[in-house]
Amino acid sequence: MSIGSIDQMTAQMRLMAAQAGGVQGLASEPVAPGNQTSAFGEMLKNSIDKVNELQGTGNAMAKAFELGSEEYSLAEVMIAKQKASVAMQATVQVRNKFMEAYKEVMRMSL
Numbered sequence: 001m002s003i004g005s006i007d008q009m010t011a012q013m014r015l016m017a018a019q020a021g022g023v024q025g026l027a028s029e030p031v032a033p034g035n036q037t038s039a040f041g042e043m044l045k046n047s048i049d050k051v052n053e054l055q056g057t058g059n060a061m062a063k064a065f066e067l068g069s070e071e072y073s074l075a076e077v078m079i080a081k082q083k084a085s086v087a088m089q090a091t092v093q094v095r096n097k098f099m100e101a102y103k104e105v106m107r108m109s110l
Contacts, residue, residue, distance in 0.1 A: 051087045062080075
C-alpha cells in the first residue's frame with residue numbers, strides 16, 4: 001500500500017465520517033500538514049463519544065422500558081439498541097483496518 005493510497009483512504013474516511021456523524025468542517029476544510037494529527041485525533045474522539053452516547057441512550061431507554069415506563073415503545077427501544085450495536089461494530093471494524101494498515105506500514109523497509 002502506497003502513501004498516496006493511504007492518504008486517499010484517510011480522505012474518504014473523513015468524508016464518510018463527516019457525512020455519517022454530522023461533523024461539520026472536516027470534509028470541506030483543508031487540513032494543514034502539521035495539524036493532521038490533531039484533526040484526526042479530534043475526529044476519532046468525536047466518533048467514539050458519539051458511539052458512547054448512542055450506547056448510553058439505548059441502555060437508558062431499555063432500562064426505562066423494563067421498569068414499565070410508557071415513555072418508549074418496544075420498537076423505539078429496539079431501534080436505539082440496534083443503532084448502538086451497529087455503531088460499535090463499525091468502530092471496531094475501523095479500528096481493525098487501522099491496525100492492519102499500521103502493521104503494514106511498520107513492515108515496510110526504508
